[in-house]
Amino acid sequence: MSSNRSALKEHFLKRLKYDPKKDRQEFFDPPLYGQGTFGVRVNKRSIAYILLYSFHGKPRRLTLGSYPTMSLADARARSRHAAQLVEQGIDPGQKKTLELFEYRTSPSVADAVDTYLEWAMANKKSWKEDERMLKNDFVKSIGDMKLQDVKRKQVLALLDNKAKTAPVAANRLQAVVRKLFNFCVEREIIEATPLVQMKSIAKETPRERALNQHELVWFLKRLANPSITVATRFALLLSLMLAQRSGTIAAMRWVDLDLEKGIWDRSGRFEKNNNPVAIPLSTPIIKILQHLKxxxxxxxxxxxxxxxxxxxxxxxxxxxxxxxxxSLNRAMRRLYDTYVADAELVKSEGLLRVAEGYPRPTAHDLRRTATTHMSGRGLGKNVRSRILNHANLSVDAIYDRYAYFDEKAKALDDWHDHLLSLFKETFGHRNWLKDYGKEAPQAKKIEAKPAEVDSDAPRTFMIGGKEIPLSELRID
Incomplete structure (x- = not known):
């Protein structure tokens, strides 16, 4: 042990080197009463700042940090803080051990996400979407990091990178990451969130895409495309016909349907706003459902x-x-992309708006399209809100799921008749089960057929120019 008559200086530390003949060496400041003795330890592996102090009459030794990673000034500040803890009756060495243990046992980002998702499964209808975003975009990037080590700049870098290709998705990811950190703060997993007062990453423009009359014809024609399955085809068609959220249509259950009375009765727990709703089923809808069954x-x-x-x-x-x-959005993307790839067809038909300012339609745009056209055909705001099942805090809205049922049925019947008339103009008949109700990977072209009488479930299908019995039809 060596002691200097004066305090250690920076130039002295720079000259320090490990001497294998002397092995470990220690150099100290003059001891200060109540402050302990500050010094440095030199060994084969490192140069470290140390503090010698006494706690309850017993000598203690504390490693403060390593040189040159920690500056001399910071080491002295840490030494003074340790001395203050001793005055308060706290052993700084024991405190450091506890903090180190807590750090080593603190959760990683992946662990915190699992804990959050366990809560979300029981409390959020959209927990699967939270899981998808957190696992794919957050855990993959920094899942091994300690949650408490995640800094604001790291989250910003991740979100900025996401926003380069998907600005809206970046905002959604930011929202769920904020929810994750707030959840962990509430449960004292971490002390603070790095997302405090973080503004939205990307500017969002409210989506107003709705298919016009010509685009409805385009959509009805593209639905017959053999690249999509029967289930996907009718999921998209029902989204347009019933003006319901495409996710709700996709999760439609037989147990909620009364085909004899023509009612789709949904519990509130299946709705975004928890309001139960009863949707009238028109004759064309019932025929589609019977066919699917x-x-x-x-x-x-x-x-x-x-x-x-x-x-x-x-x-x-x-x-x-x-x-x-x-999956419905992917199907819509395929229908759009394969169509616009044929520039000559797009130009000759003139059905689809593909100019700048008109984004490709999504599955959710079908719901907006339906309400836009129904409003144009005289649908009032009250009935429209009931069909859409928008949030309404009135007693009538919460308890009477059959409110405006006849009015909704009339509006939907009129809308479905309009769609069938467009279909007839396109295909030459009104039986869309004939063209939509089959898988036809080998069919090259949908040709107009003579007008036929509607049937609940066609016995045969025309595939590749051949008449195939339903019993021999392959359904994937």
């Missing part, structure tokens, strides 16, 4: 499956899951 029965019989049929009207792969809104 028939196709599911045929598929179950052909597979030889003795299990229960799918509870979903629009099942996904297998019987345990249903269609999803992202």
């Amino acid at each position: 028939h196709l599911q029965a045929v598929k179950l019989e052909k597979s030889g499956d003795t299990g229960k049929p799918s509870p979903w009207v629009l099942p996904g792969r297998g019987t345990t899951s249903h269609q999803t809104q992202p």
Whole structure:
């Protein structure tokens, strides 16, 4: 142990080197009463700042940090803070051990996300979307970091990078990350959130895309495209016909449908705003649903499956899951992208607005399209709000799910008749089950057929110019 007559200086530290002949060496300031003895330790691996002090009459030694990572001034400040803790009856060495233990056992970002999602599953209808964003965009980037080590600039860098290609998605990610940190602060997992007063990453323009009359014709024609499945095709069509959220349409259950009375009765827990709602089912809708049920029965019989049929009207792969809104958006994207890729067809038909300022339509735009056209056909605000099931805090809205039922039925019947008339002009008949109710990967072109009488479930389909019995139809 060596002691200097004067306090350690920066130039002295710069000259310090490990001497293998002397092994470990220690150099100290003159001791100060009540402050302990500040010094440095030199060994083979490092030069470290140390403090010798006494706690309850017993000598203690505390490592403050390493040189040159920590400056001499910062080390002295830390030494003075340790001395103050001793005066308060706190052993700084023991405190550091506890803090180190807490740090080592503190959750990583991935751990915190799992804890949050466990809560979200029981409290948020949109927890799956939270899971998708957090796991794909947050955990993949910094999942191994300690949550308490995440800095504001790291979150900003992640969000800015996301905003380069998906500005709206960046804002949604920012919202769920903020929710994650606030959740952890409320439960004392961390002390503070790095997202305090963080503004939205990207500027959002309210979406106003709605298909005009010509684009409705384009949509009805593109729905017959063999690149999408029957379930996806009818999920998109029902989104347009019923003016409901595409995610709600995709999750439609047989148990909520009364086809005899023509009612789709939804519990509040399936709604975004928790309001229950009853949607009238027109004759064209009922025929579509009957057809879908028939196709599911045929598929179950052909597979030889003795299990229960799918509870979903629009099942996904297998019987345990249903269609999803992202899958419907992907289908809309395919319909649009493959169409606009043929510039000559777009120009000759003149059906679709593809100029700048008109983004490609999404599944949710079908809901806006329906209400826009129904309003143009005389639909009043009250009935429109009931069809859309917008938030309404009135007693009538909360408890009477059948309010305005006849008015809604009349408005939807008129809208469906209009769609069928557009379909007839396009395909030459009014039976869209004939063109939408089949899988036809080998069909090259949908040709206009002579007018035919509507039927609940067609017995045969025209595929590739051949008439195929329904019993032999392959349903994927």
